Amino acid sequence: MALNSGIISPTTVFPCLSVLALNSTYVPWDWVIDLLYRLPNLTDLHVARNNYGAEEQTEVSSDHNDDNDATPLPVFPHLHSLYYSDNGISNWWTICRLCKHFPGLEQLILLGNPIEHIPFPQENLHTSQHTTTTTTTNNNNNDNNNNTDNNTSRNTCYQHQCLFQNVHTLGLSETLINQWESIDALNEWMPSLTNLRLGNTLPVFQSWIEPDCRAHVIARLPKLTTYNRSVIDSEERESAEREFVRYYGQIDPDKRPNRYWALERRHGRLQPLANIDLSPKQHIRVRVTMSGKEVSMIGLLSIY
Secondary structure, three states, X not given: XXXXXXXXXXXXXXXXXXXXXXXXXXXXXXXXXXXXXXXXXOOEEEOXXXXXXXXXXXXXXXXXXXXXXXXXXXXXXXXXXXXOOOOOOXXXXXXXXXXXXXXXXXXXXXXXXXXXXXXXXXXXXXXXXXXXXXXXXXOOOOHHHXXXXXXXXXXXXXXXXXXXXXXXXXXXXXXXXOOHHHHHHHHHHOOOOOEEEOOOOOHHHOOOOHHHHHHHXXXXXXXXOEEOOEEOOHXXXXXXXXXXXHHHHOOOXXXXXXXXXXXXXXHOOOOXXXXXXXXXXXXXXXXXXXOOEEEEEEEEEXXX
């Protein structure tokens, strides 16, 4: 499909097109939005490696004002899958603004974007309340405005939580996530999340062995049924949750994640497993006896 305005007329529509791939074309995002108007039945959009992160600062700044903007964003409810990998996006709020266009989104692939932190939805609410409090301190006659702003902040938080309510598949492999709290936050952003791909190279995993990483991810996300393309059965989930309780049961209560308390109620307070060495022996102790008397003791000998 040619994209220059001289080829596609303003009235051209492609009602039968369901998949559009624009990877590595560097087509501007506003052009993509314009195209989506012409594709009323598009369900899958591939826009990887288009360097949209170059415009991220503008996008992030406008996002914080977007909820008070009377101009409605264009919405494309039929789009279900968005492939947005390797676009240089580092701020989660940029992803939030992006997904406001797609309320029916079910699959979101963000592989290779340098995202370090996924905040909880409430973090934006707390920021708004702090701003309101500062303004009110400087103007004591704005009580009614303060209440209105607080209600607006709560509505904003609710709207953010609804952004990804239909997303069941998320890809975050090769990102820069460096805190377990970012994985906890996915519970609130994506209540329908069942399929997650994080890979094994995230910074948050660097001091952990792979089986423990997998167990802790599974334990933190109660609705997850597939992780890194591998199905999670009921036995694996129970084992992961119990390991999670044992691990955090040894840590100061103030530092335990919220998920710990729910799992403690389910499984009880569990003690760490005994450290039993079941590895095969590598040495034997040899004594030589003759006529019931010890002749010599050779000591430890390797059996390999």
